[in-house]
Amino acid sequence: MTASPTTCDRILDAAERLFADEGFHATSLRQITQAADANLAAVNYHFGSKQALILAVFRRRLDALNKARLTRLDAALTDSDRPDLEEILEAFIVPALAFTHGSEDAGHLFMRILMRAFAERDDQLHRALSAEYAHVMRRFASAIAVALPGVDEQCLRRHLDFIVGALTHTMAENGSSNGQAIANDLVRFAAAGLRSAVSVRNLDGATRTLEIHT
Amino acid sequence: MTASPTTCDRILDAAERLFADEGFHATSLRQITQAADANLAAVNYHFGSKQALILAVFRRRLDALNKARLTRLDAALTDSDRPDLEEILEAFIVPALAFTHGSEDAGHLFMRILMRAFAERDDQLHRALSAEYAHVMRRFASAIAVALPGVDEQCLRRHLDFIVGALTHTMAENGSSNGQAIANDLVRFAAAGLRSAVSVRNLDGATRTLEIHT
């Protein structure tokens, strides 16, 4: 069941489970290699460092998540001529929160790992991952820009940061409960927030008399 | 300049600076005590553990932030009879992002420490801090509930999580640039998101024919 063929995979599996259970910092390489029936030095041989091992554990699951996101985004875009904002947001949010309901091993572990990730990640990991998946963010930004014509580019980038922050914080906070309800809620919240920028901008351009807060 | 009177304060100052520069995990107690002209054991004597020292460093700044938030909230609530949603959100968001512009030592360090916090925090720290400042969240939740009559309680709690996540992620991502612009943006974004919940709920209760997404 847990006996994967190669040493590399056994280390990845053991590391994922231990990281999810105990946290990254609290898990030692000796624990991991012992659980994986491997030698201590094997980690540094195969991955280079503990940091790189953590990154590898993440990459394995985040690749799947972002592939699911892009697949759903493509479906939403080809679905109709004019992309629907809610569908785009669902393509980004639902796959992330969907693992929540999976009592499947991989899904459950992934969720707990993600909770750990945003509860404990260091910025090396953060930088590496956000660079690695920047193209995903760019694709969603483009799609939203089409669905919301007239939205300011810098404003859109900020709003995407808002959404990413809300999503990850909520995942870390709420664990594996109410995934679908939270997803619906966040989609509506984010859509309203995004649309508010466009309407304010339009009003501003049209009348120049809008009062700006503080 | 950096010579505070007591050993306790010197350790706190040195720890804050080193944590901001290098990160929590990467900074050793030996670095801290050396920079603070103190003995290694002084940390465990005064704070109990490295974890508790990290917590103490946070508490010193977060106390000030949350006091500023509550002061501004009180001002917004007594300002007029009916609380204004945007003013409430500003009371929560602006003080957090205001430190951004402070070239003052404390403000600048605080910002970088906060970036580290949400780039590296472990869940012990997270749990302790959110428990410690839960009353602040409760006060803001109550204020918003008054400003937005009819909003579902559970929904409001989720939305507050969205806002906290968006705020912290954005602070960690954008560093010390454009604080005021981001604050205005986030206030508008959050207000629109919050209002969307109320209008949807009202529509839902009134017509029962609203289509629910997916």
Add this chain to the structure above:
DNA sequence: GTCTATACAGTGATAGAC
């Protein structure tokens, strides 16, 4: 009480033998 010196078990990493 406040602080110091010292010791300890455990960490990630690495060089070199097999």
Add this chain to the structure above:
DNA sequence: GTCTATCACTGTATAGAC
């Protein structure tokens, strides 16, 4: 590729000096 042995370093605990 894999393993053993070893390194410098970590956070923590304690006994004792001021």
